[in-house]
Structures are given as structure tokens and as C-alpha cells.
Amino acid sequence: MVLDKLGDSLKSILKKIARAGSIDKKLIDELVKEIQKALLYADVNVKLVFELTNKIKERALNEKVPSAVTQKEYLINIVYEELVRFLGEEKKELNLKNKPSKIMFVGLYGSGKTTTISKLGKYYQNRGKKVAFLALDVHRPAAIDQLEQLGNKLKIKVFSDRKEKDPVKVYKKFKEELNKFDLVFIDTAGRDALSKELIKEIEDLNKEIKPDERILVISADIGQAAEKQAKQFHESVNITGVIASKMDGTAKAGGALVACAVSKAPIKFIGVGEKVDDLEEFNPKGFVGRLLGLGDLEALLEKAKVAIDEEKAEDLGKKLLKGEFNFLDLYEQMQAMSKLGPLNKILDMIPGMGNLNIPKEMLDVQEEKLEKWKYIMQSMNKKELEDPEIIDSDRIERIAKGSGTTAHDVRELLKQYRQAKKLMKVMKGKDPSKLMKKFKGKFPGL
Numbered sequence: 001m002v003l004d005k006l007g008d009s010l011k012s013i014l015k016k017i018a019r020a021g022s023i024d025k026k027l028i029d030e031l032v033k034e035i036q037k038a039l040l041y042a043d044v045n046v047k048l049v050f051e052l053t054n055k056i057k058e059r060a061l062n063e064k065v066p067s068a069v070t071q072k073e074y075l076i077n078i079v080y081e082e083l084v085r086f087l088g089e090e091k092k093e094l095n096l097k098n099k100p101s102k103i104m105f106v107g108l109y110g111s112g113k114t115t116t117i118s119k120l121g122k123y124y125q126n127r128g129k130k131v132a133f134l135a136l137d138v139h140r141p142a143a144i145d146q147l148e149q150l151g152n153k154l155k156i157k158v159f160s161d162r163k164e165k166d167p168v169k170v171y172k173k174f175k176e177e178l179n180k181f182d183l184v185f186i187d188t189a190g191r192d193a194l195s196k197e198l199i200k201e202i203e204d205l206n207k208e209i210k211p212d213e214r215i216l217v218i219s220a221d222i223g224q225a226a227e228k229q230a231k232q233f234h235e236s237v238n239i240t241g242v243i244a245s246k247m248d249g250t251a252k253a254g255g256a257l258v259a260c261a262v263s264k265a266p267i268k269f270i271g272v273g274e275k276v277d278d279l280e281e282f283n284p285k286g287f288v289g290r291l292l293g294l295g296d297l298e299a300l301l302e303k304a305k306v307a308i309d310e311e312k313a314e315d316l317g318k319k320l321l322k323g324e325f326n327f328l329d330l331y332e333q334m335q336a337m338s339k340l341g342p343l344n345k346i347l348d349m350i351p352g353m354g355n356l357n358i359p360k361e362m363l364d365v366q367e368e369k370l371e372k373w374k375y376i377m378q379s380m381n382k383k384e385l386e387d388p389e390i391i392d393s394d395r396i397e398r399i400a401k402g403s404g405t406t407a408h409d410v411r412e413l414l415k416q417y418r419q420a421k422k423l424m425k426v427m428k429g430k431d432p433s434k435l436m437k438k439f440k441g442k443f444p445g446l
Helices: 004-019 025-041 046-062 071-086 113-125 141-154 167-178 196-209 220-237 253-262 284-291 297-307 310-322 327-340 343-349 360-378 382-386 393-403 407-427 432-442
Strands: 101-106 131-136 157-159 183-188 213-219 241-245 267-271 279-281
Touching (some): 004 284, 025 046, 025 071, 101 113, 101 196, 113 131, 113 141, 113 183, 113 241, 113 267, 113 279, 157 167, 167 196, 183 196, 196 220, 213 220, 253 267, 360 407, 393 407
Parallel strands (some): 101 183, 131 157, 131 183, 213 241, 241 267
Antiparallel strands (some): 267 279
């Protein structure tokens, strides 16, 4: 996930709390120092780090522990609550009340603005919205090219005029047509710095378009320098929110997130990878939950809503409990699961799983196996998918040849299928909550 290093550091701090014989001032001082070290490494502003850790220390030493929880649990809760407050507390959604809802994007050159627009377009397209893009970066033909290419891939209509150099006139030209859409994402010019010309251009557009949102796209790899940028844009054009792009692959992302939060411009989305689906609503509670290994079920369910057909999921659930599922059911669910994203990102969202420290190499192997199994099932005929038990050695050889895999790979998939079916038969009629209690007894982290 994003901020792997910070997440690992914070998880180890929680483990230290869990292993401690008792909670005393010495332990709290140690924990505070480790939290400071982890946040400073993530490029969080020194002054803000000390404000946060002083608050954690003060609460840990002075607050009375409620009778319903242990001292250790309450200390973990204090760390969680203060980190959530640090990152803006509540999730802030885009204002989509009007039709069309006009979202204007601003940002410096190279911030990932155009790519972010395409990600957000796909995000809302998946949620049933009719989306259009409007290209108002009239200074760079390459910006229009990029937006048109991304729009074509997503089958999203892009409005542009390469001849007109006045963005206000371009908007006026397409204004009536844009009313046919639910959402209009407006790409504006970027600059190397927030210059007077850029401010005037955005102010003129703002006056004419009257957008529902003015979103600043900021690159997370600039770290705590994001605060100055966010404040400048906020003062100049009154931005209504921030999207932090390029969150993956930079140790400075923590600094950027905190900097934006303190600038009073709420973070609304974060870009967590290069693919078009690598965009998430920013929910401080869920985000901190993942950092601490406590999961983010809300984000997982949001992804699942888009990826998995509810009726099919319910039908499969019934089949699984009866031990009746076949390869067709398994294939459908594998297709749906692949839309949720890489295994490591999914596991981070499941409470308890983030603390298991499963090696990345192992997760990569599982990803490869799922991909291989998908090809194997694509090489099966309908009868074999509906009744895997008919698959004999001759069929195994044919399937392996057709899928570009080996007979061993096909047999491994059949073995996994039979084991899963056997497990479901064992579980048939059992109370899932009682089974979970048994698992918790063996694995306290769950």
C-alpha cells in the first residue's frame, strides 16, 4: 500500500504495546519517540509531529481508561484517534448536487492533473454517471492530445478546440452540449509556478464557469512543500479540495497529506498507482486503519460494489455453503476479484490481515497463480466448467496445451478446487460466527 515504511513502523509500535507487560510513562515516552521518528521519515513537518505526539502523550498519561477496555487497547485507540484528527478527521465527498456538476481541476505542470481526471472519470463512470471531459489547457497541444487519448480509451466524450487560445471562449462554445452530462471534468493549464497569468486565467474561468468544485491536484512526492502550494492556490482561487497524486512509490507522501490537511483544503481522493483504477476516496479513518493494520472495510466494500454483481455474489454464497459450486462460479468470482486490485492492497483493507506481514514475494506468487488458473479455465469447455470431476488425464493434457501451461498446473487447480469443495461440505450447516471464534482462538490477531 501507499506509505509502506510508515505503516510498517506504526504496526511495530502497536505490537510493542500489545507485548508490553504494563503501560507506564517510560513505555509511553518510547512509543512517542518512535512515532516521531516514523512521521519525520515520511517528511511530515517537525512542528506538526511534535504537536501530534505531545497530544498522544498527554492523553495517554492523563485520561482515565474506560472500564470496557484494557489500558493497552485504550492507548492504541488514542494513537488511532489522533492520527485520524491529524489527517482531517472526516471523509469529504465531491459536491455532485447539480446537473451537470462541473469540477474544475487546477495544479502545477507535472502534478498528474490530466491522468487524475481520467481516473476520476472512470471512477464515476463505474458508478453510473454520464461523464464528459473539457480540455481548457489551450497553451499545450500535448495536454489536449493526452486528454483525448485517455477519453477515447474510457469511451468518455472529450470537448476541445485546438484553434481557440482563449479558454473562456472554448467553454462558451460547448456550454449547451455539456448540459447533457451528469459530470463535467475541466482540465486547465498548469505552470512551473503559480504565476499572475495562471491566477488570472483560473479566476476568469472560475467567474464564467461557476464550478461546483475547484480541485487542486498535487503530487505527493513534493512532501511537506505541498502546504505552501495548497495555501497559495487556496488564497488565489479558493480551492474546495485536493487530490494527492503519485502516492505510491514516495516516502514523502505522509508529508504531502498532512500539509494539505493543515492548509484547510480537504483531501478528497488519493492516487495510489499508475493504472486507471488506482484512485480512492480519501477517508482518514480507513486510511489510518490500514496504516495501523486495522483494515479499511468501507473502502473494500466500495470496491466490491463496483466489481461484484450483488445477485451473483448472493447466489454463489448459497452454492458455497451447500458445497455445490463449480468452475464457472469460481471463474466469475476470480474475474470480479481481479477488478478489486492486487492482493496486497485487498489484504490491507481486511481487519487483522495487514498485521500478518505476508511477504510480498508470496503475494506475487498468488497473483501469478490466479492469472494462470484464469487461462486454464478459459481453455475448458462448458461441460468441464460445469462438472470438473469429468476432467481426466486426456482432458488435462488438452487443457494444458490450450492454455499454454503444464499438466501439473491444471492438476494443481483441480486439487485446490476439490479442497475448497471439501472444506465447504465440512462447514455446511455450521454457524459462521462460531467458526470465527475457533479461528480467533488459534490466531489472536484476527
